[in-house]
Each structure stands twice: as structure tokens, then as C-alpha cells.
Amino acid sequence: MTPDAGDAPESSSGLPRSAIPFAGTGRDSREPVHADDTADSILGNAELRDLFSAVAVSRAAASRLVALEDAGLVRGAPNRPAFREGGAVGVAHALRPASDGTGDIFAPTFRAAGALERYGLSLDGFFEEHLAGRAGPFREVGTELHHVDLQAGLLAPVVPLGLLVEVVGGMCLGFRMRGEARVGVVCDSDGATSTGAWHEGLVFAAARRCPMVLVVEAGREDEAAARRHSRLESFTEKARGYGLGSASVDGADLSEIVVAVRHAAERARRGDGVQLVEIRYTGVDPLERLRTRMVADEVASEDELATLEARAASRCAAALERVRNASLSGAHDTLPGVYAESERTDRRIWADPGSTQAV
């Protein structure tokens, strides 16, 4: 029996003493990772353009949703404070997605279309999903955007806050057991840190040194309101109590987010256990921040960026147009799916005692 790395002690700082390789599974050897914490600190121009487009798409899609909601066609359109697209977009960008079920796992809380697109959900799918009742990517059941695509590595924001920390921790346990060099990133709002689910999920994942990154999206637009939820200056203050590495970044600074999450992911990937990244939102617009910087650094001209933005808007418009014109598929044959056997496909609101069949 190989001793389980999960039981290895660590330094009292709460930060891992060393990179402990995944051990004890006796299965496939994992892809070796020689991460250098500073390697990815500077983002290339193409990356910056991608990020800009992704934020622009997220914003364009969100404003379409607001219009749909006003028209009574959608419920559950994003109603969170503005200027928070950066987190989801930055996190998605920092990861390694794959369409064949071998990539990093991404469990966002903010449904930014540009982040989801990177994780395999097309813009058409995004709108279909919101316009549940149509033939969306996830059947007709609609899921109030609780979209799951395990092949793509995308996990729905399940509504009871905190639960996904438990689940993603377990997915990451699976990576360890199979010796896969994957990580899972779970995002949660700051309020979710109060939940028992968040705590229990983290306690478990930390004890098992799961390759997980926990992102706390801290709303600091209204400091008084934020203080009502927690007395802490920063959620990184919670990291020590769980023995996690941690970092805190500005939610308006896309590069900062990408670099921090990438480094956290690499630390998790190489065996340093769970990492916590706080993303602080202060009401600053990440798109404008990025625009200013890209122009100043001569990564792109104002005109080029305006073109990217226009393209994002027209892509959203076209996708929505396609989706709204698509015909409804037949209705109720899609209801089953509660059990793997998909038994009980009949409606059975009331049973006719004349036939035992009906029971």
C-alpha cells in the first residue's frame, strides 16, 4: 500500500511545504507538469484580443437577455451587478478546456456568454438554454441555465449556494485517483462562503489535496453591504484556516485574473492542493480598462477594438435570431430522465384504478 499523499503534513503557514506528486493510485502515470509560477505572467496580444472579445460577447449577450426578459420571454437573466464579466471570462481563459472530456473543469457562477463559449456552449446554445421550452442543447426541460456538459467540462451553477464546491472537489478527487493532470475551478459568490456546503466541500477537498481552485467572487462595489455578509477585509483570510494557498486580484483587470488563476491551477495541478483566488469587483468596467491598456500598449487600435465589439454584438444578434426562428420540437417526450432507466414516461397525474398498468 502506497501511503496516501492526502495524509502528508505540511508547514504551519498553511501553505504547502512542497509539491507532493499524486501518489497512491497505482494507475496511469500522470502527465508531468513542470510549472513555473512566473512563466505565464505576460499575456500575448492574441490572448488579450480574445479576452476583449469574450468580455464584449458576454456583455452583448447579457443585454439581449435583459431585453428578452423585459419582453417576458426569459426568466433568470443575469441580474447581478454590472462589470463582473471579467471573472468568468478570465477564469475560463486561464484553464485548459477540451471537448472530449479530458480538459479542466469549469464551474462558473456568473453566466458570461464569452466564458461559456470557451467551454463549448455556443451562442445559439446559450440563448436556446435561456429560452427553455425550445429545443435547447439540454432538451426541453430547460434548466434555468443549470447547464451541464461533462464532456466539455462545464458544470452548471446549481442554485443552492456552496454545493458545487463539494461536487467539484469530488471531480478533482477523480483526477487524482486516475492520475490525470486536470484541475477543476469552482467559482462562488462571496455570500456563498457562509454556507455549510462551501465549508464542508473545502474541508474535504483540502484534506485530500484535490487539484481544485476555488474562486471567491467578492462583490466590493458596496462596501457596507459587503460587510454585512462578512467582517473580513479579504477572503484570503479564510485560506489559512483550511491550509490553502491564496491570492487576491482586481476583478477589473483581466490579465491579473488570468495570471493568478493560471498560477493557482498550475500549483493545484502539480499537487499543492486546493488554491483560493479572490476576485474583487469594485464597480470598475473591465472592458474599458482592457481597452485603455491595449490601446496604450499598442496591442490594438481603438478602431480594431470597436470592430471586435461590433462583431460580438452582431454574432449575438444572429444567434438569437436563429434560435427564435427555430421551431419548437414535440413537447413532452423529453420529460423523462429522472432515472437512468427512464421509466415512468407516462404523466400519471391521476391513476385509473381500472388498470394496474397505470400504477
Place this chain on the structure above:
Amino acid sequence: MTPDAGDAPESSSGLPRSAIPFAGTGRDSREPVHADDTADSILGNAELRDLFSAVAVSRAAASRLVALEDAGLVRGAPNRPAFREGGAVGVAHALRPASDGTGDIFAPTFRAAGALERYGLSLDGFFEEHLAGRAGPFREVGTELHHVDLQAGLLAPVVPLGLLVEVVGGMCLGFRMRGEARVGVVCDSDGATSTGAWHEGLVFAAARRCPMVLVVEAGREDEAAARRHSRLESFTEKARGYGLGSASVDGADLSEIVVAVRHAAERARRGDGVQLVEIRYTGVDPLERLRTRMVADEVASEDELATLEARAASRCAAALERVRNASLSGAHDTLPGVYAESERTDRRIWADPGSTQAV
């Protein structure tokens, strides 16, 4: 509307910046407390003798219970590691009990007879409670020692770990709302810190600055086993993530426990919010430690201490004798008590359809 003290910010150290008086309730003014953190640091000789007797009684009662369990008369006798009586005894001693429902609240995890005695549970009651089925202080239902006496301020160790942190937090909220200068102390084992209930209870109590002291009884007798539950050196590392003051003491040193809990209670009492005290058990015998010290400091002679010990043993023997000779009261009339109305006193294992009465 008075601004609620619960919303006052504090320093980033996690330690309260200042003593914030209980405010915002607009009810009775509270008893003024001018606590001096060093005032109680030295225990008097009488106190030391009381502590010695309480530990001795706890140990004598526990060994009686083991004998009763061996005889098949009791279930749930303490089966936790030896030498842990010091925690409960020290905590109970540090508090201000009262028999009229106005004292500090004590929610122990270890059922040390000497600690419970200070909180109004007589030795007779202690054994009656264990010998459920007899006419114990808490009816015949027996409670597997989940004894509750709100008048005395004693709260049962409810079994699902962590829950009492939530409940005691709420009791302390009640003190604040009523402007009472009382505190509640809730003890929990180290493993309980992993529960969502512990976390949620603490998050709530911390946010409301409840006058609560949270005692973590950390079993460090077997360091490897302890590390399986948590990677932390000390549970005080968790305090910062909740914004609590904290201290860590040696579970074999009664004076250290009493002084630390007393100071924590005073801080809580004067409005500094929740305080965490870790009690570390390392397998050292607190009774022997106390004996050595009392003899060395000439507080008492070996003979005097032996007399106290003998008295503790004979008190336990006499109490148990009385309880075992007491007659069983009539059985089943004590079953009700599920609802305040105490309806449904009939057994109703099955109902006779001939009579609607029976439903």
C-alpha cells in the same frame, strides 16, 4: 434606529479593534462590566481545591459508569480518550452559573460529572440520567445524556456534531437583545470543526458579535490521527477567517484553562464578539499535574488531596447506591412531550377503525 453593533467593522488582524458596547436593543441597560484581562490570572487556593475535587469526582463517576456499562446497565458511557476531564471542569469553573436562568450558558461535549455538578446536575441526577428508564431528572425518556436544563444554563450535547454552535450562538443573540451580561460557551471536539453546522453557526454568531466562547477540544494524543482530520497545527488558525479573538491552552493545565476561558468570556461579555479557545489534550493527566503543583506550591498536602479524592469516590458511590435503590416510577405516562400541547398520549401502534377516536 440605533445602528446595530453587529455591523461595526474591525481591524484586519481579525482581533476586535475595540470593545464595542452592546447597542441597538433599546431594552434594559446591561450590567456594566469593567473587565481587566489580567485580574483573574492567578487562582486562589480554594479555587484550586475545588478544581481538584471536580476532576476527581469526574474521574470517579466515569469509572463507575464504565463498571455499569460492563454490567450492561448503561450505554453511552464516556468512551473518549483518558485525561480529558480538565477541559469541561475548567470551562465550567471559569463561568458564572446561576440556578434561576440568569447565569452563563454551558454546552459541554465531555460529560464530566464534576463540571455538570457545578451546572446544577447533582451526582444523583448524573447517574439517574445514565440509567435511563429510572426516574431521572429528565423524565423516563432518558436522553442518552442529552440533558437540557435551561434554568441552570446547561445544554445537552446533542449528537449531530456542530449543531450546538448554531443554537448557543442564538442563545447569546438573546443575551445581546435583552442587554444581559451573560455569555454562552459551547464546546466541540476538533472533528466537529469540519461540519457545516459548526461553520454556519460561527459565521452567524461572528456576524452578530454574539457573546459566545467557542471551545475546540483538540485531541492531540495521537498526532497522526489528528492530522487525518485537519492539516492545521492549531485550530486558532481558523479564528482569523471568522474574525475571532483566540487562544490555545494545555488541556492538562487547569489554571491555564480557567484563566483563558475566563478572559475569553470577559471579552465576549464586554462586546468583543465571539472568542475561540483551543484546549489541547496530549495524554497528560490533569489531576496529577494539579496535585504536583498544589503540593509544590504548598496549597495542599498530599494527604489533604488524597482525602479530597477519597471523598469524591465515596460521594459517587453513595449517589449511585441511592439511584440504584430508587424505585422505578410508572412507565409510559412520561412518553408524551413531543408537542407543547402534549397531545396524542395514546400508543396508537395500530388504530382500530371502529372508533374515530383512535385516529
Place this chain on the structure above:
Amino acid sequence: MTDQGVPEHLLKTRNQEPVTLLEAISEALFEEMSADDDVFLLGEDIGVYGGAFKVTRGFLDHFGASRVIDTPIAEGGFTGAAAGAAHMGLRPVVEIQFMDFISPAYDVITNYIATSRYRGAGPLPLVIRGPVGGGNRGGPFHSQNVEMAFFHTPGLKIVYPSTSYDAKGLLKAAIRDDNPVLFEEHKGLYRAPALREVLPDEDYVVPLGVARTVREGTDLTLVTYGAMVHKSTEAAEILERDDGASVEIIDLRTLLPMDDEAVVESVKKTGRLLIVHEDTRTGGIAGEIAMRVSETAFEWLDAPMMRVTAIDAPVPYSGSLEDYFLPQTEDIVEAGRYLVAY
């Protein structure tokens, strides 16, 4: 209570204007808090924001932050804390933002709160209230009915009103009760125009544990509660009009303890029982009702006891599917017709 300082929107009954079910609940809370200093509120966003459905709008300003407590997102934590406060003689009322989120408090409710009196801790006056129910395209996590999660636990009471009058009177009774009470408020009824009514301008309560006969009838007993009371009434009218059938409707109002007598007396009169609940089928409350009727009135039954319920699935988000999932008036008509003709 004087009207001084009472927010305008909470004076409707005082002014003998009609109130919605939501307003009736606000009034009940406001009046109980005014009459008894021990009553206080805890919940997410109930203070500054006035609650997700605005039930406690204006309360923070009126009663102050120590009696209208904005909590962290920790349903177990603040529900457990409410129990602790109740031990100290206070009478907390907890709002669960959507009752779906009562799950994190399941442990403390079933293991601590429900057993508290039995374990010797005396009365535990505590109300846990919040919105339930589907039909609002809320999807699987904002539409649940929660009664069956707790119905099996001895020591709890469960209330589920269907009218504004009952909502106010039952909530006041629940707050004054010395037991823990779960209070379910159907969000589809919150602002339903049809439920607006002028309430008595007096301090009335509706006692827990007593059902209400919504309409009398002789051919079929229809037992239901909550939003289904209204669909059942529609169905009864259709059956009367189209089939000449006389349907008696019993609104349970309190699910636990249940008013067996009302149900059994009616079944003895009609000989036929149809139970209608919005909650899903298997393990629904219909079973308990059928069992009790079988135990006590079997000889009076002229037809099988039957039920109309939601189907056994999470609540779908899609509108067409949610309609399909939920019991509809037409389903009740069909089942009622079957039974009357049996």
C-alpha cells in the same frame, strides 16, 4: 396599537382596503412584532432590501436592526440560532428566501428543533416561513413545496394557507404557538388579484389544526390545500355545471397536525375521496390521508381513494413542461368525474 409611525402600505386593513395574501402576511408579522417585543425576524435580505418578495418592506426602519436581522447565507446557522433565541424566551420568525433553501437547515430542524421539547428543553416558539410552489417558471430550485421533507418528523407543525384571511390568522397563531411551525406561502398566491380581500380590523387568529370547508357537497370529498384550493374550486364548479355533481372541498390549512375529523366526517357523507396536491406524487401527503381514511372510514367508501398531483420529477424550467408537470384544473375535473361516476 396606534397607527403612529406605521408605514402606509401596512395600514390597508386599518383603512379597510383589500389586501393580497402577501400583504396579509406582512400585516400579521407587523402586528405580532408590535404587540410582543419578543417577536423578531431573521433572514437573508429582509432588512435593508425588505425581503426578496418585499414581505418585510419598512420593517427595518420601524423596528430597528436588532429585531429585523439580515443574516449571512447560512440557513442552518440562523435557523439554529433562532432556536437558541427561542430557548431564551424570544419568539423568532425566520424567513427562508425561497423555501427550496431550507435544505441546509434540515439537520438542525429535524434533529435539534423537532426533538427539543422531547429532550426536556421546554417550549420552542419558532416560525420558519417562506415562499414555495411552482407555476412561476422558477425551475427546479425556486419552485419546490417542502411539506413532505418535514411531515414525517414528530414535533413540527406545518401550515399552508390558501387565502389572505387564513394567511394572516394562521401566521399569528403560528407565532403565538409554543411549538416550531413551518409556514409555507405559495408565491403564486402572493399577489393574485382574486385573493385580495378586506380583512377584519381586529386581532384575529385562525387556530392551527383546524381545516376549513371551502364549499359543501354530497357526491365527492376533495381534500386539498394551498394553491390547489383554487384549482379545485374551479374544477368543482365545472363538475357542478357539466355533470351536476356536488363536490365538497376541504382546505386542510394545517397539514400537521392534520384535522382528521373534518376529512373523515366529509368522507362519511360523500363516500368518495379525491386528494389534490401540487407537490409530487410518490410519498406525497395523499398517502397519509388515504391511510387515515382507510383506518377510520373504510366502510363508508364507495369508490377508490384517488389523487391528482404533480408528476415524479424535479420542477421543469420550461413553461410548457412546467404546466405539464403541475396538476391542472382539467386533471381534477377528469379524476372527479371518474369518481362521481364510479
Place this chain on the structure above:
Amino acid sequence: MTDQGVPEHLLKTRNQEPVTLLEAISEALFEEMSADDDVFLLGEDIGVYGGAFKVTRGFLDHFGASRVIDTPIAEGGFTGAAAGAAHMGLRPVVEIQFMDFISPAYDVITNYIATSRYRGAGPLPLVIRGPVGGGNRGGPFHSQNVEMAFFHTPGLKIVYPSTSYDAKGLLKAAIRDDNPVLFEEHKGLYRAPALREVLPDEDYVVPLGVARTVREGTDLTLVTYGAMVHKSTEAAEILERDDGASVEIIDLRTLLPMDDEAVVESVKKTGRLLIVHEDTRTGGIAGEIAMRVSETAFEWLDAPMMRVTAIDAPVPYSGSLEDYFLPQTEDIVEAGRYLVAY
């Protein structure tokens, strides 16, 4: 599977020695883990300590610490993690030390796990198992039956075996099932000498959803499961001896999905139904069974459907009160006699 390296105490069936129900469960776990590398265990003290009841004694040494995981005390955390691992194609088996402590996992089980497939996440092979039941003077927190906390939730399966043969076969079926399964093990049966039996030395499963006819009879159908199967059998023998009554006993084995056909077919033969469960009365499973029988076999009923259950209270610690609280053989005899004479 070769016997090489298998701990001695797990070779009883291999050696054709009788096993207890507990040993049958250990063997099922061991065999499934040996046959399928994706099966692994999580729970409190299951590794180094071998489990509170020693179900997994020897497993840590044999399978290693990555497949026999000692968890922190965080039932929600590790049950949720098990669901995540199941998403990745693993087949976790969670031990809840006492099933009473499943409450902290109520949220993740009902909201996440049960709805997972419906939300499009595909199969979720996950077993949550642990000891349940009273009669051991365990008091209110070590004696609960938990089926009714979950019976109402679509998407879960619930299994509750009564014999060693079934325990092994059902647990293997549960582990191979692609749905989340709750598996209840009555601790009073774990080491009951009467339940020791020699099991087939082969890889058998007992399919989920299929009841077992324990004994055939013509006068009364007695539907039950778990420990009550044995008290019911005792009662049936007394009724046969003293009253000449012929009682048919159906052991449900799987509570969800329920084998309606077995129940209904039997009732159609006997015309009388008595349901016996150890769990408390109100909201117990008897209601659902009675409802279904009413819906489908009302015309065949010659007597009221009735039930024998525990009373509506937390489980008392005191021995005499616990006996009084639990359904006893004599209660079953009395109710059965009443029905047969009806």
C-alpha cells in the same frame, strides 16, 4: 477473483461458511471493489479503524488509502464529493457512520444528486449506505430510519434488505446501478445469529425494484421490510398456530422504486392488507402503499388497510420506553387478528 491476499474473515462464503448480514455486506463491497477498479469507499473512520461497525475491516490494507478514504466529519462534503467522482466515471460507495447523520447531506442529496440526471449530467452511480434502526438503546440520534426523508424525492432509489442473501445481492446491484441509491442496513440485523446463512459462492445480484414473497398465504397480505420482516414472520406463525390464519408476507426489499405489482397481486388474492414498518407512523411509507392499493385494487379489498408502526416521537433512550415505542410482534398479531376476523 483469486483468494490471494483476501483477508481471512472475508473468505467465509468462499469457504462455504455461514455469514451474518454484516459479513454479507462486507463481502459485497469487497467483491465489487475487486471486480471494478472504479468502485471506491468514503466515510468516517472506515479506513484505519475499519468502520464503526467494522464493515470495512481489512479494506485499507488490501485496497490502499486512495480507494478506502477516511473523511473529515462532513457528510455533505464527502457525499457531494462522491457525486463529483461519479461524474468522472467512478462508482463511489459512501458510508454514513450512523444514518442519522445523513442530515447534513440532505441538501446535496435532494438538490444536487437526485436532480443530476434530470439536469443533463448523465448517469450518477453512487451508493450511500449505513446502519439504521432502533432496538439497541441508541437513543434519538443513533436509531433513526431514514427512508422517509428521501422517499419523496424523485431520482433516488432506496434499498432496505432483511436477510444476508438479499443484503449482498442488493448491495452489488446497487453498486452496479447507474442511479444514486440509498442503502439502509438495520444494525439489529447486522450480527443477528438467526440471519447467518451460507451464501452461493458465485457472483449473484438481487435486482432492485423486485419484492420477495417471504411466505405465501391466503387470508391477509402483510407488506413490510427490514427488521420488521422477522417480527412479521413471528406474528404470522402465531396467527397460523392460534387462529388458523394464513398470512402472506411481502418483503419490499427495495422501497423506491416500489414493486407495486407484487403488493397488488397479493392483495387481490387475500383482500386484506396490513403494512408494518419500524419507522414512525405519520408520513410513513404505509400511506403510499395504501394509496397505490386503493388506486388499483380497491374492489378487491374486504377490510380496511391498516398499519403497525412506531409511534410519533423521537426514539427514546430508555429501554422500556424504546420497546413501547417500537412495533412489537404482539402488535402485529393483534392487528392481523383484527383484520382476519373483519
